[in-house]
Amino acid sequence: MWTGRQLAEFARDGYAVLRDVVPAALRDRAVARIDALMTERPPADGHTGHHFYWLEAADEPDLAALLIGSAAMERAEALTAPREIVQPSGLQVALTFPPFPQVPGRGHLDGLSSIEPGGRPGTFTMLVGVVLSDQSREQTGNLYVWPGTHRACAELFRREGVQALTANGAYPDIPHDSPTPVLASPGDVIYSSYLLSHNIGGNTSPMIRKTVYFRLKVRGHDDTWRDYVQDELYEFDAVRDAVR
């Protein structure tokens, strides 16, 4: 489970990595499914850089099991308790084909290109990434994050109103000083606040980067998202209690 120190890290930085959450048997089945996807629907010949598959979780039991068949979901709920997390309907297979040398200059928030008819942007509570390839060194396709930007974003939206969320495209107008690659090994899980600015990293390793992302919402998020985007711990009751 989470230690007090990890919860404090999550509150301060907006993300944390838990080690060795998803067992090898589940990872092997997921990697076999990803290999099949790459055969069935391959990227263009010679493609380098990112290549995503956006899939329905109900159609992909071997990928969905990374979250719901492991301790990964329980660990996510341990951040938001007593709020429950709704099982996600979709998932994202995120691949990065080498060689793709890059360090992103800034990050983005997700879901801002898909505004719902009622005007609600596609916010959610947290991004959960199950790591399936070795990303323990830099330039292995690591997710890039800007630690603490979840607090800067909430401050921006408190000051300027929630319309600032969509005002600058998906790019919040906040300082992006310290690009940080998230180092992780197969079976580790990245938990990242929705409000944390992030981006795709480079891959100069010989291996294709493989991560499966889930975008999780606490029950009722669609009604209270305005409160959450102005208070970074609004939906993370357990984190707030731990650092109070």
Ligand SMILES: O=C(O)CCC(=O)C(=O)O
């Ligand atoms: O490829 C990654 O690790 C990050 C993907 C990303 O930034 C996104 O899908 O919003």
